[in-house]
Amino acid sequence: MTKNVMIVGVGGQGSLLASKLLGKLLLNEGYDVKVSEVHGMSQRGGSVVTYVRFGEKVYSPIIDKGEADFIVSFEQLEAARYLEYLRPDGRIVTNTQQIDPMPVITGAMQYPQDLIGKLRAKGVAVDAMDCLALAEQAGSSKAVNIVLMGRLSKYFDMSVEKWEKAIEECVPAKFLELNKRAFELGRKAEA
Amino acid sequence: MGELMLGNKAFARGLYEAGCSVVSSYPGTPSTEVTEEAAKYDEIYCEWAPNEKVAMEVAFGASLAGKRSFCGMKHVGLNVAADPLFTCSYTGVNGGMVICVADDPGMHSSQNEQDSRHHAIASKIPMLEPSDSAEAYEFAKKAFELSEEYDTPVIIKMCTRVAHSQSIVEPGERVEPAAKPYEKNIAKYVMMPGNAIRRHPVIEERTGKLIALAESCEFNRVEMGDTALGIITSSTSYQYAKEVFGDKACILKLGMVNPLPEKLILDFAAKVDKLVILEELDPIIENHCKALGLCVTGKDVFPMEGEFSQSVVAQKLGMAVPESKTLDEQLPNRPPVMCAGCPHRGLFYTLSKNKCTVLGDIGCYTLGAVAPLSAMDMTLCMGASISSVHGFNKALGQESEGRTVAVIGDSTFMHSGMTGLANIAYNQSNSTVIILDNSITGMTGHQQNPTTGYNIKGDPAGKIDLEALCRAMGFQRVSVVDPYDLAECDRVLKEELKAAEPSVIISRRPCALLKYVKHNKPLVVAEDKCKGCKSCMRLGCPAISIKNGKAAIDTTLCVGCGVCSQLCGFKALEHAE
Numbered sequence: 163m164t165k166n167v168m169i170v171g172v173g174g175q176g177s178l179l180a181s182k183l184l185g186k187l188l189l190n191e192g193y194d195v196k197v198s199e200v201h202g203m204s205q206r207g208g209s210v211v212t213y214v215r216f217g218e219k220v221y222s223p224i225i226d227k228g229e230a231d232f233i234v235s236f237e238q239l240e241a242a243r244y245l246e247y248l249r250p251d252g253r254i255v256t257n258t259q260q261i262d263p264m265p266v267i268t269g270a271m272q273y274p275q276d277l278i279g280k281l282r283a284k285g286v287a288v289d290a291m292d293c294l295a296l297a298e299q300a301g302s303s304k305a306v307n308i309v310l311m312g313r314l315s316k317y318f319d320m321s322v323e324k325w326e327k328a329i330e331e332c333v334p335a336k337f338l339e340l341n342k343r344a345f346e347l348g349r350k351a352e353a
Numbered sequence: 354m355g356e357l358m359l360g361n362k363a364f365a366r367g368l369y370e371a372g373c374s375v376v377s378s379y380p381g382t383p384s385t386e387v388t389e390e391a392a393k394y395d396e397i398y399c400e401w402a403p404n405e406k407v408a409m410e411v412a413f414g415a416s417l418a419g420k421r422s423f424c425g426m427k428h429v430g431l432n433v434a435a436d437p438l439f440t441c442s443y444t445g446v447n448g449g450m451v452i453c454v455a456d457d458p459g460m461h462s463s464q465n466e467q468d469s470r471h472h473a474i475a476s477k478i479p480m481l482e483p484s485d486s487a488e489a490y491e492f493a494k495k496a497f498e499l500s501e502e503y504d505t506p507v508i509i510k511m512c513t514r515v516a517h518s519q520s521i522v523e524p525g526e527r528v529e530p531a532a533k534p535y536e537k538n539i540a541k542y543v544m545m546p547g548n549a550i551r552r553h554p555v556i557e558e559r560t561g562k563l564i565a566l567a568e569s570c571e572f573n574r575v576e577m578g579d580t581a582l583g584i585i586t587s588s589t590s591y592q593y594a595k596e597v598f599g600d601k602a603c604i605l606k607l608g609m610v611n612p613l614p615e616k617l618i619l620d621f622a623a624k625v626d627k628l629v630i631l632e633e634l635d636p637i638i639e640n641h642c643k644a645l646g647l648c649v650t651g652k653d654v655f656p657m658e659g660e661f662s663q664s665v666v667a668q669k670l671g672m673a674v675p676e677s678k679t680l681d682e683q684l685p686n687r688p689p690v691m692c693a694g695c696p697h698r699g700l701f702y703t704l705s706k707n708k709c710t711v712l713g714d715i716g717c718y719t720l721g722a723v724a725p726l727s728a729m730d731m732t733l734c735m736g737a738s739i740s741s742v743h744g745f746n747k748a749l750g751q752e753s754e755g756r757t758v759a760v761i762g763d764s765t766f767m768h769s770g771m772t773g774l775a776n777i778a779y780n781q782s783n784s785t786v787i788i789l790d791n792s793i794t795g796m797t798g799h800q801q802n803p804t805t806g807y808n809i810k811g812d813p814a815g816k817i818d819l820e821a822l823c824r825a826m827g828f829q830r831v832s833v834v835d836p837y838d839l840a841e842c843d844r845v846l847k848e849e850l851k852a853a854e855p856s857v858i859i860s861r862r863p864c865a866l867l868k869y870v871k872h873n874k875p876l877v878v879a880e881d882k883c884k885g886c887k888s889c890m891r892l893g894c895p896a897i898s899i900k901n902g903k904a905a906i907d908t909t910l911c912v913g914c915g916v917c918s919q920l921c922g923f924k925a926l927e928h929a930e
Contacts (some may be wrong), residue, residue: 177758185357185519195357196485197519200461206717206796207895208689221595223485223518226664228675243684246677261907263687267898268725268890271685282790284678 164217166225167314169329170244171236172261173210179332180234180307181212186329190319198223202303209240209263234310236293237261242277245286254286255313255353257293257306288351289313300344308341312348322349341344355487355521358759360511363486363522364453365390372530373397373451375415377408379768380797381427382462383516384455388425389800392809396527401800401809403736404768405430409437409452413841416450416506417542417559421497425453428469429734433769435874438506439476443552444542445504445559448533449497452478455511458633462796463717464732466658467894468634473611474507479563480508481572482613484591486520488608492572497530503559503566510610512633514589514660564612572608575621579603583625585618585638585649589661590631596663597672613641622647629670633661640804691720693896694865694872694912696791700760701728701834703843707850709756712745714738714770716762716862717795725893729760736761736769739786743773746782754783755850761786764794764802767817777855778827785849785856788819789836792863799867805830823857830856837862839919865912873913874929878904882925889917889926 167184169177181197188195193216202208213225227246235241235256246252258278265271274280278290291313297305308329315325326342333341364387368376376399378388392399392553408424415422426434431454441450454472457463473480481487481496489511496507537549540548567573573682586594587607594604595741605621607613622628622642630639630651639651654669655661664674691698693901701721702709704730713719713729714737722729731741746754761770766788794800801807806816823831830852834845842860849856863870875896885902896910897917904925918926 172687174692188359189354189521192354194521195519197357198514199359199517200513205569206689206692206720207687209687220520222663223514223520223589223592226662226675228677229663239684239687242680243687244680248677250676250678262895262898263685264690264723264866264893264895265685267895268893269887269899274682274684277680280680280682284680286678347643 164215164220165212166230167232167234168225168230168244169212169234170212170240170246171210172240173206173208175236176304176307177210177212180311181214183308183311183332184214186331187320187325188214190324190328194215194220195308196220196223209243211244232314234314236306236310238277239263239274241288242274242281245281248286252287253289253317254281255289255310256291257310258290259292259294284326290353291348291351293348296347297344300347301340302337305341305344308344309348312345313351313353315349316346355523355546357519358486358490358522359386359517359519360483360489360515361517362387362390363490364493364511366381366522366524367490367797368423368451369394369397370492370525370527371421371449371497373421373422373497375402375412375422376424377402377411378425379403379405379408380432380794380800381430381455382797383457383513384425384427384430384453384511385797385800386516387453388809389783391423394904400810401802403803405434409434409441412450412452413437413441416448416752417535418447418448418818419535420448420796421450421530422448423451423453426455427468428454428456429463429465430454430567431469431472434478435472435737438472438478440544441506442476442478443544443549443556446500446506447535449500449530450506451493451496451500452506453507453511453515453517454508456634457513459462459513461513464734466634468637469508469510470610470637471635473510474637477560478506478508478611479503479609481509481608482510482587482610483515483608484588484606485515486518486522489515490522492608497739503563505559510588511581512588523838560612564614567609567612567614570609572609572819573614573617574606576600576604576606577624580624581626582629583621583627584629584631585621585642586631587638588633590633593661593663593666594631597666607638610638613638615645618642618647619645629662631655631666634658669840688723689720689896690723690893691717692865693894693910694914696836696860696862696865697721697789698726698892698894699839699916700787700789700842700860701726703839703846704728704758704760706843707756707846709758709850710745710753712738712742712757712759714759714761714765716765716789718762718789718916721760723893725891733788735765736773739770739773740776742784742786743777743780746784758785758787758850761788762795763788763790763792763804763819764800766819767803771822774823775826781855783853783855785858785860787860790819790859790861793867795864799864819859828855828857830854831859832856833859833861835862836860837914839916865914873915875908875911876906876911876915876918877929878906879925883924884923884925886922888922891920
């Protein structure tokens, strides 16, 4: 059975490291893996999506509506935007950070209130954390991606050691301890 | 265990292992990383050419000299390179020559979604189409053998979902191909009528041989399943078909999409009850099947536009798709925007303020068309801004000359703006051309170009002086402005629009995302001074918003460019101490 993880956020937030880490981890576990990214214009502050699929044999590189087991989101509004892609029994793991999109900046629309509450009211399982604060606690605001991966790891069968090995393969040695801390903080945070 | 590789990186690995030694390309999403990855191998000479036509001619020259060569481009780039393409089909090759063209169904980052298979058919050049990274790697290697054996360039067609997806590849070792000495052969390589007339039948004969190859080659394969349904497909559509049907349908998977086999298709069709053709964009396999007299389901149910997916395939064939939930409210969308600190913003603000008609071009700055700046009237293709402003002004004369401009980026100007500028200099329209020089090719992710002074490896290279170039073409009025200085932009723009002769304005400041660009501290809002007038909001900067009736700066985005502070009449936006 193929498992699907969607990583969503705002162009420039650094979701590529998260998908790289997942890719390494799953490859080490012996799974077939496909990761699909979008480059180019949408990277300029637009809504961006990365698909990670793994299983015995993966064909399609993309995740369709109603197929994602997990949506990992770097930003609240983006978590809500891709709800359609979540399986009815899926889970959203999201950063509570809010980044205003242009229609909100220009005043044409309001940033929606209490999105996490509205998602939960729909019966969606949501883990919501202030990942930016946790990342800063670990030592760098850039570690938001690893905080999110730490949280996601709770729902995977693999041991923490295996995740840490994958982190070692993805980040420069001098940032390893920082990233391990960020992973641990994400894994243990109240959500 | 293999390695997880981006399709484009796998392609580059294939080039490397096949002994490719010369690569020349122009960047274009989603093709760019093939060349960027190839440049990491010391054994391959790699370069960014000014445009795709030049790139293909460089690759052809290297092939003529006996080396294996490559050029890569996006679908619209192949239009630019169509001239050499159609005739190097006639000359054939010496060393193997492989062309990558990457289509963008769904237009993630393109101005149209044309189907490049038409170019392969029209130029009579074989085209391979991989469906994942492992095939991109394999096909890149085998394309060189095909090229040399059949004396033809070979096109490999990628698409966004193959180019920008990672899947598992097991790389091997580089093999240096046997040397192919250059031998003068006027009849084969000098395409004047007397010789080309003799080459054309050779090409038709070659197509016949390639069709015979298509009937039995390793690129095309049949996967038998339940014979109630047969699917003929290629590229990612194959992956979607497998996702939906697994082993439950018969699939004819085409890895070679030009020329198409005949007997293979007829034999396959005879074994199945119902035949479905699954292909994104145009009905090329479908029309081929219909010409063979087959009854098929294709574009009668599947869309001509956009990308497919597993759900598109399932739904259009009357099968169930997964259920999902939605929120009950409309969410604000998040379109791409010019970055905070983008040097283009100040210039577009000036154009918007002066109510200019702006004929635009292809690049990050196309986002100048987005509200609230809305400072663009036209975008067509690379270089069209300059040629079109000339046509616009010739048509309307004084009515438009004083308020119409062309805007074009530095890389796009090098690509195909220079010839349009030569036309203005020669045929003398009173046009104003603005070159947005941000010292990099931005949209495709920071590639060097002939104006930056660096080559693809980041080493110092030749540097074209834009001012000197424009003056040499005969422009007397060439000025340079800093787009962070709104007063200067406004003054120079007004002067040049008023001038009774053609002029060039170079708006110069490096892209704010370049690593060497030093940023200032984020601006600070003096809340006691801010009246909430929203003057600063006219810039459409993603770092500025209104919170509780006052301007607010997102300090994680603001790079301290200070353009907004020039718009504030109350001095409420201040540089930090």
